[in-house]
Amino acid sequence: MKVGFVGLGRMGAEIARRLLSKNGRLTVWNRTKGKAEGLVKEGATLAKSLDELAASEIVFSMLPDDQTIDETLLRSGVFDQARSGIIHVNLSTISPGFSSKLAEYHRTKGQKYVSAPVLGRPEAARAGQLTILAAGDPEALAMLQPLLDSFGKKTWALGAEAEKANVVKLANNLMLAAAVESMSEASALVGGYGLEAGRFLEIANSGPFACPVYQLYGKAIASEAFEPAGFSARLGAKDVRLGLAAGEEAGVPMPMFSAVRDSLLEAKALGDEEKDLAVLGRIARARAGRR
């Protein structure tokens, strides 16, 4: 099949590699050309211009945010020239509202849109172990499944409305940020009584909280391993912002998540936003006067 891929950031590149391996061929495009080199060596075709992707049957995109997608894929008009029936699979974490808009955009062109944000880190992508949250045109989804299986271990089908996949992704990431803030505040508390965060988190995370999110971020908080960032405070803040905005749009107050937003903003204010999300541990401790 003729498959295109736009957006070769760290996560995008890993997914593209799996797709290339599965499909045998893949046409890739990235604003910064250098990022495509590795894939081209492995057999991918580098599109000379974005317009070449219009000839694809399926285009995957993994771009950073609503605005970049708007500028790169919509305002460029690349889909104006695309074949009827082309499927656009958007892997990015975007707002539900913009996802609906994308779905409508493609519908009016006789094209198909599938929203497929993923849970997991780049290493999981490399191993084909991502969790995929998929929503959109059911036929398109069925056809895509073998390709999705190349980078995901499990695809959750969330219905025909594309935005639903995005809201699930945001809800999950709000919970993730809250879990990190929770360990951070609890660690600051035990620290206030002379106990090490690591000791406390070992207890909590081997029992009631023995799950990936707590164990992964718990270790980073305990050992203050904030660099390099696996998932930065800045990206965490972006997802929390999108999540709260989605709540605002739908009339859903989420006061505890609002409090997480403020801690993330403190991380920014203190110059820590490019560090790992686990840096919230340091923020909570600083707030208690310990640096």
Added chain:
Amino acid sequence: MKVGFVGLGRMGAEIARRLLSKNGRLTVWNRTKGKAEGLVKEGATLAKSLDELAASEIVFSMLPDDQTIDETLLRSGVFDQARSGIIHVNLSTISPGFSSKLAEYHRTKGQKYVSAPVLGRPEAARAGQLTILAAGDPEALAMLQPLLDSFGKKTWALGAEAEKANVVKLANNLMLAAAVESMSEASALVGGYGLEAGRFLEIANSGPFACPVYQLYGKAIASEAFEPAGFSARLGAKDVRLGLAAGEEAGVPMPMFSAVRDSLLEAKALGDEEKDLAVLGRIARARAGRR
């Protein structure tokens, strides 16, 4: 050994049962006598008065809060008559400050104090599967270990300062309440976009949040199974209050946990405080205008 036990609530009774079975004998006391009946049938001795416990080598207590312990065990003067070297093992969730006060109280009497709050529900106690957080006199702790093993699967030794066990317990329960509020707000969000809480929580809790706390409370939130309460919103609110007060005492701001406090207070205001902590799911949804 001569072992006494005060406080035969649901959790206390299960632990007492395990101790009786292990030690062969146990003298019990409870304000409401009826609650001792089961244990007496199984071989425990019912103390005619609290004073009888003064003859014990070890006294376990599982009373609801600081004030009840103060009134029942301190103001009653029962320990004034106790043998020197008696060990008081306090299993309750109390404030670190009051725990220190208890340690000091016994020290001045030549007695020993061990703080040993537990993680787990009554069913885990019955199965001898609790997690025990223990701190206090090291010799006493070593001597107690076989008895602790009768109801716990794991004892975490947290040093000689009794209050440390209590602060770990509070930190853990703050995290627990926050996890429940987190699922509640996230579920309200996806609900605002027409998705069922159960569907969303199935995804989150089989992946990044695949741990006991999330799975247990997630199911209750999804199915709206709030009665009977395993752990009531009222008890959750008590622990959050103690946790925040411990932070206040030590100068540790915990803004996200403060937000949880307000949701628990809403549960009280709406008449739901005797329901399971999972009722926060309903509160979050009501706040979004869906009842």
Added chain:
Amino acid sequence: MKVGFVGLGRMGAEIARRLLSKNGRLTVWNRTKGKAEGLVKEGATLAKSLDELAASEIVFSMLPDDQTIDETLLRSGVFDQARSGIIHVNLSTISPGFSSKLAEYHRTKGQKYVSAPVLGRPEAARAGQLTILAAGDPEALAMLQPLLDSFGKKTWALGAEAEKANVVKLANNLMLAAAVESMSEASALVGGYGLEAGRFLEIANSGPFACPVYQLYGKAIASEAFEPAGFSARLGAKDVRLGLAAGEEAGVPMPMFSAVRDSLLEAKALGDEEKDLAVLGRIARARAGRR
């Protein structure tokens, strides 16, 4: 002078009326033509198209938000045809970021931009009693003063950077919303002890809080006079959202104002967003279980 005015909502119309009266003539434009009728009867000229305003020496605008200004004034290209040296005076409450963008936009065209949001209600505008927060090109500001004086009793000059006027307006309105929430929560508290909100607010607002914002909204809270809205919860929420976003942009956490955002969102969720901002009083009471 040739003066144009765009945006004849309730506030815009009152200001336009004062400008017309002062300047003798005024060319007005509004998307909904009907709203211009009153002013035309009083002597204003109705522009047949927005392009006519390009011939003005000064154009005032009072449009609802960033996006409407972008669509109406920027994308329409009306300023492309405008005379060099034209002054655009923007009276709206917009984001500081967009205000900077507007300043840059006009600068590159050799035009001048002044940001002049106002404090006060339509009645104050009608009486020429608004407070004007002005920032932008100093020469333009000096020249504008007589016109500003026609609707304002006081102009605060906030320097050459236009965005500063906007951030002052947002900071003020964050304080306003917080004051209303403060009275609402305090009233709910005394209500929990059987005291009337009105009795309490009479005390507070005749003493330590004897100022316009408290007295005006305090009366509305006490008497539950939420309709018609003087300043709606929806508009309050818009300003709080802009204010929090401005804080996010500049790395300024404002946790108390975040809490106000959530109460405003509850107002939306409960269907009260078109009621007066004072409806926060009802929200606080409902949260306490009293309806």
Added chain:
Amino acid sequence: MKVGFVGLGRMGAEIARRLLSKNGRLTVWNRTKGKAEGLVKEGATLAKSLDELAASEIVFSMLPDDQTIDETLLRSGVFDQARSGIIHVNLSTISPGFSSKLAEYHRTKGQKYVSAPVLGRPEAARAGQLTILAAGDPEALAMLQPLLDSFGKKTWALGAEAEKANVVKLANNLMLAAAVESMSEASALVGGYGLEAGRFLEIANSGPFACPVYQLYGKAIASEAFEPAGFSARLGAKDVRLGLAAGEEAGVPMPMFSAVRDSLLEAKALGDEEKDLAVLGRIARARAGRR
């Protein structure tokens, strides 16, 4: 009349001085005797022991908190020896719950209890310009009025239930702390855009917020005049804690006031709790990374 006074802190001493002046005589007692010297020189009688006050017709008390009153006046048994019909006027800011308990305590002894917390600073007391919030036995209240008028410019009668005066005091002080936090966060925001807090507060506090609380604390925030403390962050935190606890008792969530609590706790954590409440301005700025 035989009038006694207990608690000669800064505020207590000023009120006692006015009472002495009005009544001609006053028997005073204070734990630290030195504090009574000034009043004795002016004609007050120093009680040799607290018991002497039992001979009074009216006893005023101005002690720091619930616990001190409990220890000083209740556990000491001073009122056991008091004449029937004695009136105890409690001027302190205490919890509504403890106020009810005091009322009940005196009722069972055939004595009368009036709760009369005050609004205003020591300078206002000195000038006889306090605002008095009074509740309790109506006959006692009527009889007291001339004495209250000696230090207050206005007495608000809040009914027969003593606790109502206390809840009004707490509600007022919650609003006060929130107003200070509001100015602090708003000032941090404008600071993030390069504007001075003083400039902004001058605008807000000469218009919509032109009232004593805003103007007094606004000046302190703008000029960073945090010492000596007029009303310390520690005392502010005490009142906020009492206020939130009163809300918890009555089932009234106050999420915005909860956020104020956390800022006050940060002040404590950063070693600023003995500074003026206005130090919240510095806390808000520090949170934004500016020190």
